[in-house]
Amino acid sequence: MRKTLIAVSAALAAQFAASPGHAETLNLLIWESYIDQNILDRWTEKTGVAVNQIYYDSGDARDEVLSDPSSNIDLAVIGENGADLFGKRGILEPLTETNVPSLKDYKPDWKARCAGYAMPYLWGTMGIVYRSDMVKTTPTSWNDLMSPAPELKKHVAMYDDHNEAFIAPLVLLGKSINANDNETLKAAFEVMKKQAPFVLTYDYVITSIQSPENGKNIYMALAYSGDQHVLNDKAGTPGVWRYAVPKEGTLSWLDCMAVTAASPRKGLALQLLDFIGSADNAAANAEALTMPTANEKALDLIPAEMRSNREIYPPAEILAKSQYQKELSVQSIQTRRRIISSMANFQ
The missing domain is CATH 3.40.190.10 (Periplasmic binding protein-like II)
Incomplete structure (x- = not known):
C-alpha cells in the first residue's frame, strides 16, 4: 500500500505541476481524514484557491515524498522529529509570527517541539x-x-x-x-x-x-x-x-504542519497555514476530528465536555509515563x- 500511495502522490504532483489550469491549487501531504474538510472549503470560498489532499499511511511513505525534489508539495503534516530533520535539511520553510501570525496562540514549548519549521497541529x-x-x-x-x-x-x-x-x-x-x-x-x-x-x-x-x-x-x-x-x-x-x-x-506524539521551502506557491501556502492555525479553525478542526489541539486560545472555544474527556485529553499520569x-x-x-x-x- 505504501508504494501505491507514493506513486499516486508523484503522479498527482506531476499533473498539477504540468497543468496551468491548476496554478491556484495547493498540494497538502497529510494522513487520510486528518483535517476538517469544511475548513478547506471555507478557505477556497474565501480565496478561490483549492486544496488537493495527498494521503500517506506511514511516516516512511511521507518522508520519501518530502525527500523527492520533484514532488511539488506545498504543505505537509509531519511529526515533531521530522520537522527538525527536514527543517535542518532546508526542505521546510522557517516559520515565525511574521509569516504565520497565528503562531502567537501557541505556547513556546509546543512551538519548540516543531523546531521553528512547522506549526503545532494535533497531538x-x-x-x-x-x-x-x-x-x-x-x-x-x-x-x-x-x-x-x-x-x-x-x-x-x-x-x-x-x-x-x-x-x-x-x-x-x-x-x-x-x-x-x-x-x-x-x-x-x-x-x-x-x-x-x-x-x-x-x-x-x-x-x-x-x-x-x-x-x-x-x-x-x-x-x-x-x-x-x-x-x-x-x-x-x-x-x-x-x-x-x-x-x-x-x-506522546505531536504532529506539526509545515510549508515546503521549494513550494512555487509559498506565499499562498503560508496564508493557508495561518488560516488553519487560527484559534477559530483550530478549535473547529479539533472538535470535528475529536482530537486535542495545541492552540491555547482555541481551548477556550472547545466544549468543556470534550476538554474533560480522558480519551481525548490524556490525564497527567498517562503523559508522565x-x-x-x-x-x-x-x-x-x-x-x-x-x-x-x-x-x-x-x-
Whole structure:
C-alpha cells in the first residue's frame, strides 16, 4: 500500500505541476481524514484557491515524498522529529509570527517541539484500538496486543513503520522507544516474532479497515488516539471501535504542519497555514476530528465536555509515563526496517 500511495502522490504532483489550469491549487501531504474538510472549503470560498489532499499511511511513505525534489508539495503534516530533520535539511520553510501570525496562540514549548519549521497541529498518544463487540475486555497492557488471546489469531493489525512498530515491544521491555543498540532491538525482534502469527496485516489500521479482504477481520490494532473515531465512521458502526492507552506508558506524539521551502506557491501556502492555525479553525478542526489541539486560545472555544474527556485529553499520569520520539541513528533505522520486513516470514 505504501508504494501505491507514493506513486499516486508523484503522479498527482506531476499533473498539477504540468497543468496551468491548476496554478491556484495547493498540494497538502497529510494522513487520510486528518483535517476538517469544511475548513478547506471555507478557505477556497474565501480565496478561490483549492486544496488537493495527498494521503500517506506511514511516516516512511511521507518522508520519501518530502525527500523527492520533484514532488511539488506545498504543505505537509509531519511529526515533531521530522520537522527538525527536514527543517535542518532546508526542505521546510522557517516559520515565525511574521509569516504565520497565528503562531502567537501557541505556547513556546509546543512551538519548540516543531523546531521553528512547522506549526503545532494535533497531538495525542499511541495505544490499542479494539472492536468492543469482538473484544469484550478492555485492553490494559501492551501484552494484550503483543501476546494476544488465542481467539485473536489473524485478527490483529500492526503498523509497518520503523518508529511506531517498536513502541509496544520496547515499552514492554522497559526500554526507550528511541533505542539504537542492536541488543535491545534484537530483544524487540523476539517479542514481535512471537506476535507475528496473530497478525493479519501490517498496514496502518485506517488503510486496512477499508480493505474488502481484511477490513471485517480486524478486531484489535496498534493505533493513534483519535483513530477510533475514523474507524467508526469508515465502518459505519458508531461507538464500536474504542481506544485504550496501556498502563506501561506509550508514545506522546505531536504532529506539526509545515510549508515546503521549494513550494512555487509559498506565499499562498503560508496564508493557508495561518488560516488553519487560527484559534477559530483550530478549535473547529479539533472538535470535528475529536482530537486535542495545541492552540491555547482555541481551548477556550472547545466544549468543556470534550476538554474533560480522558480519551481525548490524556490525564497527567498517562503523559508522565509517556516518551517523545527522538532522532534515531541510521544503523538503527536500517535494522528496524529489516526487522519489520522479516515479520512476513513468521506470520
